[in-house]
Amino acid sequence: MDTQDLTLHLSDTTHEGRHFHVMPIEGKEDVLQVTVSGAEEMPVYLTADEAQILCFTYLFDEGEVIPERLPTLLDNMLRLSVPMPLSALGKIEQHYVVHGALATSATYREIAQELTTLADNAIDLLEIFEDFLK
Amino acid sequence: MKSVFKKMLTAMRGGVNELGESVVDNQANRIFEQEIRDAENELQQARQELAALMAENTSLARQIKNTEDEIARREDDARKALAASKEDLAREVAERIVEAERQRSELTATRTKLQGKVDSMRERMQKSEKQLAEYKRELQVVKTNERVLRTTAQIDTNIGSNQSSLTSAKTTLARIRERQQRLEDKQHASVQLEKELTGADLDERLKAAGIDQESDAVEGVMARLKASRSESAS
Missing domain, CATH: 1.10.287 (Helix Hairpins)
Incomplete structure (x- = not known):
């Protein structure tokens, strides 16, 4: 997966009426920040290696969770993770994230679908879990 | 593993x-x-x-x-x-x-x-x-x-x-709500504009004031019919 090609393609395409704003994140790793129209507040980060394309969006940090509500929140997150389309809930260091992985053979269309779904899911999740946050 | x-x-x-x-x-x-x-x-x-x-x-x-x-x-x-x-x-x-x-x-x-x-x-x-x-x-x-x-x-x-990755979720939520509100306002405004352009808005206001063109027209036709009927009867 060539992220430059992907950048050009995504910038130039719409998927189900949504368009994408792609910004490479400077550094050693190939990382793209993708903002999906209609869900601009929840940028999706995309990184690829020889085995898979990994996409994720930050939801909230552990410090933002009301401590006594954490067990219920985690239980809810696990339960939602299974039926949620094309994404799963997870944690990277102190960040809770919603993420999805694609095979490197994924088509541009599939990637666009994944990005859109992730961004939309992220907004819904944030709204659902608002009560658990400080 | x-x-x-x-x-x-x-x-x-x-x-x-x-x-x-x-x-x-x-x-x-x-x-x-x-x-x-x-x-x-x-x-x-x-x-x-x-x-x-x-x-x-x-x-x-x-x-x-x-x-x-x-x-x-x-x-x-x-x-x-x-x-x-x-x-x-x-x-x-x-x-x-x-x-x-x-x-x-x-x-x-x-x-x-x-x-x-x-x-x-x-x-x-x-x-x-x-x-x-x-x-x-x-x-x-x-x-x-x-x-x-x-x-x-x-x-x-x-x-x-x-940027949002490091801003608090609450701030992000507020921004999401703002955008959703803006979208709603925009939709509302465009519906309003549409009404004004088609005259539907004026009709609505006339109706609200008790002036209903359509029922007025019906009344007019009725009056005309009644008048012609009384003419032919005489």
């Missing part, structure tokens, strides 16, 4: 899973990758050896079959010689049979040994194939974990604190 998961979790919980302190450093990963490649090469070689052994086995089976055919043929010959009362000839044939039988048992012994070799080699290969797949899976997990950590570190450094 269990041990890798365990190591990773311990490192994560202990907070040592920071950049530069990852569970297995890059150098170790490269060594591991090289080991996997070596193992794959060895496996490939073993596969070729196994193929050669299996070919040898097939050839032995053919030789055994030939010997058995010869024994059967010679026994037939011997029986015929005996029937013709040619005992000397029959004895000579019997000697051939003994020789062929000796050959057969030698070949069979070799084949049994070879079969054992093939079986154990196959078993060893299956084991190492399984082990190799396991190593590959472990390596993938470790590499993905590191990639994720490096990626998030890179994002944190580049995005800084002025």
Whole structure:
């Protein structure tokens, strides 16, 4: 997966009426920040290696969770993770994230679908879990 | 795999899973990758050896079959010689049979040994194939974990604190709501504009003021009808 090609393609395409704003994140790793129209507040980060394309969006940090509500929140997150389309809930260091992985053979269309779904899911999740946050 | 998961979790919980302190450093990963490649090469070689052994086995089976055919043929010959009362000839044939039988048992012994070799080699290969797949899976997990950590570190450094990845979820939610409100306002405004452009808005206001053009028109027609009726009646 060539992220430059992907950048050009995504910038130039719409998927189900949504368009994408792609910004490479400077550094050693190939990382793209993708903002999906209609869900601009929840940028999706995309990184690829020889085995898979990994996409994720930050939801909230552990410090933002009301401590006594954490067990219920985690239980809810696990339960939602299974039926949620094309994404799963997870944690990277102190960040809770919603993420999805694609095979490197994924088509541009599939990637666009994944990005859109992730961004939309992220907004819904944030709204659902608002009560658990400080 | 269990041990890798365990190591990773311990490192994560202990907070040592920071950049530069990852569970297995890059150098170790490269060594591991090289080991996997070596193992794959060895496996490939073993596969070729196994193929050669299996070919040898097939050839032995053919030789055994030939010997058995010869024994059967010679026994037939011997029986015929005996029937013709040619005992000397029959004895000579019997000697051939003994020789062929000796050959057969030698070949069979070799084949049994070879079969054992093939079986154990196959078993060893299956084991190492399984082990190799396991190593590959472990390596993938470790590499993905590191990639994720490096990626998030890179994002944190580049995005800084002025963007959503590091702003609080509550602030983000407020922004989401603002956008949703803006969208709603916009939709409302466009509906309003549409009404104004088509005159639907004016009609609505006239109706609200008790002035309904349509019912006025009906009343007008009714009055006209009534008037013409009274005219024709007079």
